[in-house]
Amino acid sequence: MRHTFRKIVIAADRSGAGKTTVSCGLLAVLKKRGVKVQSFKCGPDYIDPMFHRRVLGVPSGNLDSFFTDAATLRRIFTKRVVESGAELALVEGVMGYYDGLGGVSSRASTWEIAHILNAPTILVMDAKGASVSIAALVRGMMEFGEKMSAENGRSTPGRPACTGDSGSASPSDGCRRTEPVKKAGSRQSGIRGLILNRVSPMFYPRLKSVIEAYCPGIEVLGYLPELPELKVPSRHLGLVEPGEIEDFQRWTERVAAQMEESVEVERLLEIAGVESPLKEDKPQPDRPQPVRIAVSEDEAFNFTYEENRALLRQLGAELVPFSPLHDAALPAEVDGLILSGGYPELYRDALHANASMRASVAEAVKHGLPTIAECGGYMYLQEAIEQVAMCGVLPGDAERKPRLVRFGYVEAETRRDSVLGPAGTVLRGHEFHRYDCDFNGADCTLTKPAAGHGHAATSARSYEGIYLTDSLAAGFPHFYYWSNPAALAHFLDSCRTWRKKQQGNF
Known part of the structure; x- marks a missing residue:
């Protein structure tokens, strides 16, 4: 039935x-x-x-x-x-x-x-x-x-x-x-x-x-x-x-x-009303080798799409929640890290006071632990938030601006091979932040899409942003990974490679 x-x-x-x-x-x-x-x-x-x-x-x-x-x-x-x-x-x-x-x-x-x-x-x-x-x-x-x-x-x-x-x-x-x-x-x-x-x-x-x-x-x-x-x-x-x-x-x-x-x-x-969805008779793909991904979840970092969580699990991730505010260090034996968006600016003093966690995150990221950091998580990786020291992995001091800096939908195209896949990988997401730095990376072309028609039409507008390496993707945009599941799959493959290196099997 x-x-x-x-x-x-x-x-x-x-x-x-x-x-x-x-x-x-x-x-x-x-x-x-x-x-x-x-x-x-x-x-x-x-x-x-x-x-x-x-x-x-x-x-x-x-x-x-x-x-x-x-x-x-x-x-x-x-x-x-x-x-x-x-x-x-x-x-x-x-x-x-x-x-x-x-x-x-x-x-x-x-x-x-x-x-x-x-x-x-x-x-x-x-x-x-x-x-x-x-x-x-x-x-x-x-x-x-x-x-x-x-x-x-x-x-x-x-x-x-x-x-x-x-x-x-x-x-x-x-x-x-x-x-x-x-x-x-x-x-x-x-x-x-x-x-x-x-x-x-x-x-x-x-x-x-x-x-x-x-x-x-x-x-x-x-x-x-x-x-x-x-x-x-x-x-x-x-x-x-x-x-x-x-x-x-x-x-x-x-x-x-x-x-x-x-x-x-x-x-x-x-x-x-009442509806019955059509049944999908699609073959289920083989489940990939599981990996453990640490995901920030507390008062300061809690902006994660539930669909992103579901896709991560579908692609073989075990999600391990942790708190940059309250825990002393990253969870043990994780193969990747996701620093979610949120409101780190409201908890900057408490984040600063948790020096052992900041050191744990900085060491892991600098040593190549595959990491995605979005908006608030990206701010946490910077040198400071309004002159209060954070992890220091990336340069910059995030400061509050008089008005929203970026607002609305964005399409990002990567300019180099990275933890998200080959150059030319495209992801869709949005930006919504009042804090900003003088420089926010230049490894993606970010485009605000054209919209409307006639006299009310707006033109597409592009700019640079996001830091990308073989192990890190960090910037202000929040991505919805169903826009390109292959990018998330590539991230998890990087996590599997990391695990093999740590085990000496690579």
Whole structure:
């Protein structure tokens, strides 16, 4: 019997409308009801998946249609849901629903990912201080989907059908269709329902009636009242981490209780539909020789895509977590090292005080232990962070700048043979950092992709970056290794070679 599951996208018209609050509240409601859920986040976001994980107790995932093609994204999504045994997949959107590449394109937007997944969307909108105008905004969001579909030559993004990687659907797929959508606007946009944020209980029934009258094809499924204590605080790189919210469990329970009271959860689940993924009958490759990879995991270094972890394991890695903050040295008998991104600047004094760990890392990297260091991990390898000494493997003092230095998607092409593979290896990722150095390496050509069209189009822009050697890849970009699994496989092969050298068998 095939595994069946529901799927839903929680999106918004803009950032700050309440996506994360609604997503976490819904996850908590479903968990309390005994529904097994697998969560995801659209885009290159590390913080929101941490919220999902704190609520559910299992890792969340990232889905990004710039990093991978549509077929790969669907495989990642379906495989994760099936392996988790989830009954529902909840995908939290990023920014505004149609906001994508370069701020001028719908490419890599939540709308595009909802289309690829064939998942219906629930829109969250902040309705404080508005009435009939909200109906105009909702209708515009729905009708804009028609325009985008026409421009991109796409089929309906939100149709309630079962799809495999081919995007086909048929009754033999074993799925049950939900009822037909009333108007083309909701079909092309994929928007099926609406949750209003910061609305008074007394005004909500009238606002619901106005919206549904002017926006046929969409259902207003509920609201959250204005509750200042539920607002999630931010810092310079986005939301604070859930561990920094005082009594996070109480926060979650409060949001969930409110949603049980004022959101039609059962109707939302009906809109989510039911699908059965197509079975893949592909031969399984021989499992490579296992290697032990030390991976930084603590308060300072915790930005690692769950998909990267899964790919590492699939390619034969045993992941060995360690803490640069709290441990005295690297784990014993490891064959490689991954220093993840994070917030080392917030813990620079504690990192500096742990001199034995800094010495352990520096010695290992200098002696050729295959190492990947991204963003915060790269800063840790430098001489200093704001004049506070770090590992000293690489030159530079990372200093805070008045504004974001690099922001957005990037494609990197290596200029030399390295631990990531031969010259010309291409990886996709993103940069998002306020700290910077005078020089950040020059072994890759980094390109911000062109986006948009017409007067709003942006041009591609290239610059140098990243340090590469036969044993080290270090720089500010965070890479999503499903964009080029061969690069990660090459890294692990370098780790196997390192092990043989240490054993005297090379």
